[in-house]
Amino acid sequence: MAGNPEAAAIWADADVYVGPLTAVNPASVTTPFPATWGLVGLLDGDKGFTEKREEQVSDHYAWGGILVRTSRSRFKLTRTITVLEDNEQTRKLIWPGSTDTEIIVPRPQPVKLGFELREGDKIKRLITRRYAEVSVDGDIVENETDLAAVTLVATIFPDSSGVLFDRQHTEEDEPGS
Numbered sequence: 001m002a003g004n005p006e007a008a009a010i011w012a013d014a015d016v017y018v019g020p021l022t023a024v025n026p027a028s029v030t031t032p033f034p035a036t037w038g039l040v041g042l043l044d045g046d047k048g049f050t051e052k053r054e055e056q057v058s059d060h061y062a063w064g065g066i067l068v069r070t071s072r073s074r075f076k077l078t079r080t081i082t083v084l085e086d087n088e089q090t091r092k093l094i095w096p097g098s099t100d101t102e103i104i105v106p107r108p109q110p111v112k113l114g115f116e117l118r119e120g121d122k123i124k125r126l127i128t129r130r131y132a133e134v135s136v137d138g139d140i141v142e143n144e145t146d147l148a149a150v151t152l153v154a155t156i157f158p159d160s161s162g163v164l165f166d167r168q169h170t171e172e173d174e175p176g177s
Contacts, residue, residue, distance in 0.1 A: 009117070009119050009122060009124075010119065011048075011117040011118065011119050011124075012118060012119050012120070013117070013118040013119075014043055014045065014048070014049070014115070014116060014117050014118065015039055015040075015043070015114075015115075015116045016039070016040045016043065016081055016083075016113065016114065016115055016116075017033045017037040017038065017039060017040075017113065017114035017116070018037065018038050018039075018040060018089050018092065018093065018111050018112070018113060018114075019033075019036050019037040019038070019111065019112040019113075019114070020036060020111065020112065021110055021111070021112060021131055022036070023036045023037055023112045024036070025114075025127050025166055025168075026125075026168070028168060029123050029124075029125055029168035029169055029170055030123075030170075033114060037112075037114060038088065038089040039089060040081070040083050040085065040087075040089045040090050040093070041083065041084065041085030041087050041089065041090065042083070042084040042085050043081055043082065043083060043084065044081075044082035044083075044084060044149055047080075047081075047082045047151070049079055049080070049081055049115060049117075050079065050080040050081075051077065051078070051079050051080075052077070052078045052079075052080070053075070053076070053077055054074075054075070054076040054077075054078075055072050055073065055074055055075040055076070056072070056073050056074040057070060057071070057072055058070065058071045058072075058073075076155065077155075077156045077164055078153050078154060078155050078156065079113075079115065079132075079153070079154045079156065080137055080151060080152065080153045080154075081151070081152055081154070082149050082150065082151045082152070083149065083150050083152060084147060084148070084149050086148070090150065092109075092111075093111075093134045093152055094106070094136055094140075094150055094152070096108055096109045096134075097109070106135070106136075108133040108134055108135050109133070110131035110132070110133060110157075111131060111132060111133075111134065112127065112128050112131055112132070113127070113128045113132045113134075113154055113156075114126070114127040114128075115127075121170060122170050123168075123169065123170045124167075124168075124169045124170075125167065125168040125169065126165040126166075126167055127165060127166045127167075127168070128156055128157075128164070128165060128166075129158065129159045129163045129164060129165055129166055130157045130158060130159045130163075131157050132154040132155060132156050132157065133154070133155050133157070134152050134153070134154045134155075135152070135153060135155075136150060136151070136152060136153075137151045137152060137153040138151050
């Protein structure tokens, strides 16, 4: 059999951390997130993290219909998560700027996000290099038969070099291992 089954993963556990723009990243994958980072709490594991890439692709042709170049621009990356808890961190993301006593029109605020996946001793973290803006994706439904869940979409903003995430991982998650 070709390939390495150890390089495949079914992530048993995951967390999402939220921090201010001044939040310091953990020193390594084995270092806990500092106290300035908050946990969003329980996540819908069946839905997981969904990553979507968008970009404008334009093909350029010479006379005779010969493809000469393809240009790419306006790259956008989003990550979707579904939160199951109503807590301080999720309320900040769902209703930014609101208080315990007032709900105001949401205007997404820049935040740092840390996505962590775990399977046994294998850990993979992606931490926004610059920031993300988070908004609700779809309807918020609360009823008597379903677990309350809110789907959030985070738009990831790269730094001036185009870096989206800082990646921390255990050796077992090393690309090519």
